[in-house]
Amino acid sequence: MLDSLRKAAGTWVAKLLLLLLVGSFAVWGISGQLVTGMGGNSVIVAGGTEVSATDYRLAYDRQLSVMSQQFGTRITRDQATALGIDNQVLAQLVAGAVLDEQARKLGLGVSRDRVAALTVEDPAFQGPDGRFDRNQFDYVLRQVGMRPEDYLTNREQVAVRQQIVEAVSDGLTAPDAFFRALALYEGEDRTVDFVVLPSSLVEPIEDPSADVLAKWFEDRKANYGAPEYRKISYVKLEPEDIADESAITDDQVAKDYEASKARYTTAETRRIEQLVFASEEAAQAAADSLKAGSTFDQVVAAEGKSMGDVQMGALTKDKVPDPAVAEAAFKLQANEVSPIIKGSFGPMLVRVTEITPETVKSLDDVKTEIRKALALAEANRILLDVHDSYEDARAGGDSLQDAATKLNLKVTTIDAIDRTAQRPDGTIVDDIPESAALLAAAFESEANVENDPINIGSNGFVFFEVEGITPARERMLDEVREKVVADWKVAEVAARLGAKATELEKRLKDGATLDTIAAELKLEKQTKRGLKRQADDADFGRTGVAAAFGVPEKGVGLTPAPTDGGQILFQVSEVFEPAGADASTLPEQTRTSLSQGLADDLLDQLVARLQAEYDVEVDQGAIQRALSF
Template structure:
């Protein structure tokens, strides 16, 4: 409803018509002139104002379009109902109807000249010169299937509604008192003294008697039940599974090395400095100075630069953008300075400060790697042939093991695994290929069924079959006694610690100090300063900070430590107001949001008042009929 009221104000029509060209119609301002076969029987009446079933269905369909665009998929009728689209549209149309009825009662209207003026101001109808263009007007309306007279009627309706909305909510601002309260609330920080109460305060907790453990187990039996397990046999087919390095000859390896020798060669690189001089004369003078004993560093300094300014990095020859500089640099010895080079940006002096020679890997060094790569390449080439041969063998009556044996593929059997990938000892099987997809498929089939292969990435397959099913069952206590006992001890420890904290918290509220309690427990009292509302403190966590801010100054409380290994007993000892408070301490966008919220509240109240003033009737049968088409 509020969205609809907002869309009835300001530049609503311009936004609506532009949106229609890209996405769909908006909810409001629909005349219902489209023939849907629903007729014009009133679906909503508010006093003397009515909304037809046609208008409801058009608004409903257009809201579906808007949501579908936002979600990136077309909503079904069932999904729309789950989102509450039918009720949303009904609420919006009822709100519009009571506003229209109020306008009718007040005798509000709009002259033809004013409608024409509003239409001319609408950016949707402007031409390239920024002025109203009749052809653009006709084109926009034709695109949304609206007649000019319908547009004028709806534009007048929107403008009249706007008069009511602006009379109620225009110019609303959040009061300074409210903004000051918000700034005080948000900017406040606190100091808390606290004790971290470890489990050791109540430990050790002895194992319970059998009767106690049995009763505790009976209440949680499902928690310890055994899931369904399946025995799965599978064959993995990836290039590495069929790669045959023995089939690659020494001649093939040598030929590949010679063909791709650059791949095994690391080019020579040099660390190069380049000093660009303002003129050829200046460059020649610099060379003369070098010959007379001046250092390159002094030449650089004389040009008002540093060595960092002239260093261009460690590069291979073919990576240097200036070919002239590259030729000069790679002709120099270590720490040698060139003569004048005609560079892209003017005369240049080049110095090389380090040389990293070319490195070539010998054939013998890389031959195993080449052989493996060639075998994998061949395996990629024949992978689909092997896949088809396996499928043909199964179609011919071979078992999974027989088909795998013919193709020299390995069969792996998992004796028992649940749907999460755990074995019966609760350990996770980490080496299942395409584990999520394989387990999903294995738990969707039956024993002995030949199943479609599961894909491994873009170039692999897993053939599988289920060879046995162990049904889910309730485990007896004796089978899981060790785990149940450990869980009982952990739960009992937490309970006793919580009871201890409750006792200490009561003492704190009754006047005992944290210092006294700390002394009794031989714990260190700690202080946390500068806590901010909503912060996620490392020691307190977000929930702990919220607990500190939930009490008044001097108040106390307790919460679980974020690490889960202790409980924290605290007292809020200091509360500090922010240095700046009031409207100026609130960001402009936040002030606008508060003002918008207040406006929305007023509009809510207006619509609620009007709905009580004008009898609103909704024909539910007509809604069902409108949605049935």
């Protein structure tokens, strides 16, 4: 639970709850004497320190609120019990009680001024200016259902407990020797020699005898049972299912065409070149050169530019970024050069090298498309009316087939399908609308009853009915003999290959070399260098890497190949420690986490020792009474 609270501690409410409920320590188990029916209003007694039923209920409700936020829904009492929230709260309160008792014995305390200072310093209560805000303080406490006086009392308890906690764990870090050992462990790499033993070493496998197959099948009969099948009929209702193109008149099509002609128009495009000059004088000199017989290409070259520098591409008028260029370019003939234009970047000359005229699709070209679109639009408009008409027909006693026929809807029937959308022959029915939801509902339904429709997106429905149920049953061997034989052979290959691999592993351990074994089997000995402990290696996989790091240098092992069902026989030939491994090579987050874990272990031991010393008593009856009000 502490982990959940820590994850939730990004919000100020959760931070406050974490502070008040558990302070800085972990969740401990409960030891000591368990007393039922102690009497009075105390849930926990630890020496001279008591925890009241009211305190237990407040802690329980706050923890329930935190967990509800984590799950995104209000947790019920039964769910809380299943999650162990009652025991978690009790463990926290016991830990707090024994620390309070130890503080009482030691005479520890904290002044009200210090409590006030701690409250003012709490970021949860600070306003936008970074200073304590009384309105924020009141708001936060209302959110967790706590009175200011209760907060201050609890804050004082936490401050006192913190004195004990800090005495045990403040500044505690794991030793450098531990960090170095971890750095050596994580940074180590290995060189591994290996031979992949393929299944072909033991194949082909002969068919099993009748007795062997029968016994193998009998031991695994449940794997070959026939699942429950259902016969399902359904009616899909989407706009395309009721669109009636024949109801759209030629006049409607023509009117839509005229109203939407721009949609069918491809604007004129022109391939434009523009040459920008540094001054009006330079532009005029170029224009004069053109009049004297120079070509546009020569003028471009004279300006020290290539033809690629002046290309704008093929553009429609509205896509030309400079309005002055657009206006001029769309008045030119092909290969005509414009007069000097005052463009956005200075004086320029423009040439159009290619003109693609505007085209407009004719009504005949697009009438089929328009008719379909109009029919779909009308279908969208009346879809809910058709839905209601179908429901009315069913309510009036019509069958699914009859209701669908009246509305010109198609009925689709699947004679037999299981929960995974497979037919009895193993093929998949892959064209069912909303397949997962429909099958889940169909397998919850009784036969021959009307069901609520399944939604298709935001504008569609599937009406369905279960017309028959074929219960699950055991199959006889003759029904699945071919599959059983195939499965037996797969298992037999694995068993025989495993036995052979074990035999080869023993030979390797007894002194044979991988080179010798590979040569005998006509296989290749391979070498994997730089293998890291946490690698997901393509040849070994994670399991194989773990096996390779599970033996010492020169150690031998076997591991399943990650693909193809083979076995890998390997030997670790070299082990390399990382150079310069020490605490500094570990991430700071890792070092902090390990040190915190060490501190938590010490606190665990402290609380366990205090629980034994102060003979903790827990009244389960008081707990039940606390939860009942």
